Amino acid sequence: MDAHDLxxxxxxxxxTEVEVEALAExxxxxxxxxxxEPSGVLHLxxxxxxxxxxxxxxxxxxxxxxxxxxxxYLNDKGTFEEIRETAERMQAQFLAYGLDEERTEFxxxxxxxxxxxxxxxxxxxxxETSLNRAQRAIAELQSGQTAKVSHVLYPLxxxxxxEYLDLDLAVGGMDQRKVHMLxxxxxxxIGYEAxxxxxxxxxxxxxxxxxxxxxxxxxxxxxxxxxxxEIEEKVGGMYCPPTRDPGPDGEGNERHNPVLQxxxxxxxxxxxxxxxxxxxxxxxNVTYGSYDELADALDGGELHPQDxxxxxAAYVDELVAPGREKLAELRA
RNA sequence: CUUUCCGUGGUCCAGACGGCCAGGACACCCGGCUGUAACCCGGGAGGCGCAGGUUCGAUCCCUGCCGGAAAGCCCA
Numbered sequence: 001m002d003a004h005d006l007x008x009x010x011x012x013x014x015x016t017e018v019e020v021e022a023l024a025e026x027x028x029x030x031x032x033x034x035x036x037e038p039s040g041v042l043h044l045x046x047x048x049x050x051x052x053x054x055x056x057x058x059x060x061x062x063x064x065x066x067x068x069x070x071x072x073y074l075n076d077k078g079t080f081e082e083i084r085e086t087a088e089r090m091q092a093q094f095l096a097y098g099l100d101e102e103r104t105e106f107x108x109x110x111x112x113x114x115x116x117x118x119x120x121x122x123x124x125x126x127x128e129t130s131l132n133r134a135q136r137a138i139a140e141l142q143s144g145q146t147a148k149v150s151h152v153l154y155p156l157x158x159x160x161x162x163e164y165l166d167l168d169l170a171v172g173g174m175d176q177r178k179v180h181m182l183x184x185x186x187x188x189x190i191g192y193e194a195x196x197x198x199x200x201x202x203x204x205x206x207x208x209x210x211x212x213x214x215x216x217x218x219x220x221x222x223x224x225x226x227x228x229x230e231i232e233e234k235v236g237g238m239y240c241p242p243t244r245d246p247g248p249d250g251e252g253n254e255r256h257n258p259v260l261q262x263x264x265x266x267x268x269x270x271x272x273x274x275x276x277x278x279x280x281x282x283x284x285n286v287t288y289g290s291y292d293e294l295a296d297a298l299d300g301g302e303l304h305p306q307d308x309x310x311x312x313a314a315y316v317d318e319l320v321a322p323g324r325e326k327l328a329e330l331r332a
Numbered sequence: 333c334u335u336u337c338c339g340u341g342g343u344c345c346a347g348a349c350g351g352c353c354a355g356g357a358c359a360c361c362c363g364g365c366u367g368u369a370a371c372c373c374g375g376g377a378g379g380c381g382c383a384g385g386u387u388c389g390a391u392c393c394c395u396g397c398c399g400g401a402a403a404g405c406c407c408a
Binding site: 146207208209219235236237238239240241242246249250255259281282304305306307308309310 | 359360367368369370371400401
């Protein structure tokens with residue numbers, strides 16, 4: 001796989017193609033980042049962007065992981081002390097998951113976001129940006145809650161981080177695209193150059209298959225701390241019609257097949273092939289060399305959802321195991 | 333600081349004259365149906381912000397407190 005394919009595989013949006021193609025010409029030593037609000041336990045959502053970072057690392061990029069403690073603080077996630085503690089655990093889990101320690105730089109937001117230059121640029125950006133524009137870029141805001149001033153500061157800082165971390169590329173889920181667009185539109189206004197961005201897809205709700213909507217926190221959440229048994233149980237409960245393309249639900253919400261999505265975005269990028277173990281009664285073991293082969297088999301009825309789930313649970317377990325051990329170690 | 337409005341299961345809402353088991357939707361848990369899940373069917377857990385007062389009796393009326401929202405200037 002060449003650099004460009006590696007950079008853009010499983011990506012939902014590339015902003016812009018031209019800029020990213022230019023990066024792909026000579027990726028060695030380029031800097032890319034993802035920012036995360038520190039969270040004690042990684043879940044599959046984190047790992048989706050982490051997979052992209054691993055791809056980019058393989059393509060020659062230097063990876064910066066921003067542990068956004070100040071952002072978490074602005075989002076009312078606790079005291080700085082608590083937040084930094086979870087940031088440390090988060091870092092350990094990312095390394096256990098497979099980020100190359102030699103080529104990954106972990107940066108705490110507070111290391112530079114409180115510097116005078118940064119703060120003054122933040123004021124400049126605040127002067128440039130309409131309240132409405134900033135408010136629309138806020139990623140997560142509880143439905144009933146009223147926006148606080150901290151909430152509009154949040155996206156402005158994200159935009160500025162990309163400059164201050166001296167990056168060549170920004171990565172985030174589709175939920176971050178508004179922030180990235182704010183960055184691209186407003187940063188030139190204060191004298192900086194906008195950077196290209198990659199947006200990874202957002203996997204549908206594991207329990208219902210509904211995409212985009214909900215965000216109320218799914219019933220099923222697969223995380224680094226799940227035991228093998230918990231993973232089997234959770235995967236067993238996932239929504240999985242025997243098709244690639246489930247129709248909309250009763251309310252007209254678009255649905256996806258999250259079991260297939262996990263194979264596509266989490267399993268195949270990290271394994272050469274996938275072997276589904278099945279009793280003879282159901283046709284015996286089968287091996288798929290690509291996501292499409294597996295998805296076609298499910299869609300065509302040759303692969304039963306239960307068997308697909310059994311295999312998925314086994315692979316997810318393998319992906320999560322190193323991080324799970326690391327967590328146990330940290331807690332001991 | 334002052335005024336007004338609001339505070340019912342996890343969430344969003346009902347509720348009455350003060351008394352009758354405080355209802356519903358969605359979510360959640362258990363079981364059935366499916367070789368998975370969903371759908372469907374059956375069952376279940378869970379609530380009146382706090383403290384006083386009035387009353388035979390308060391989730392409902394009164395006072396205070398806590399918490400949330402909006403307003404305060406000019407036009408008058």
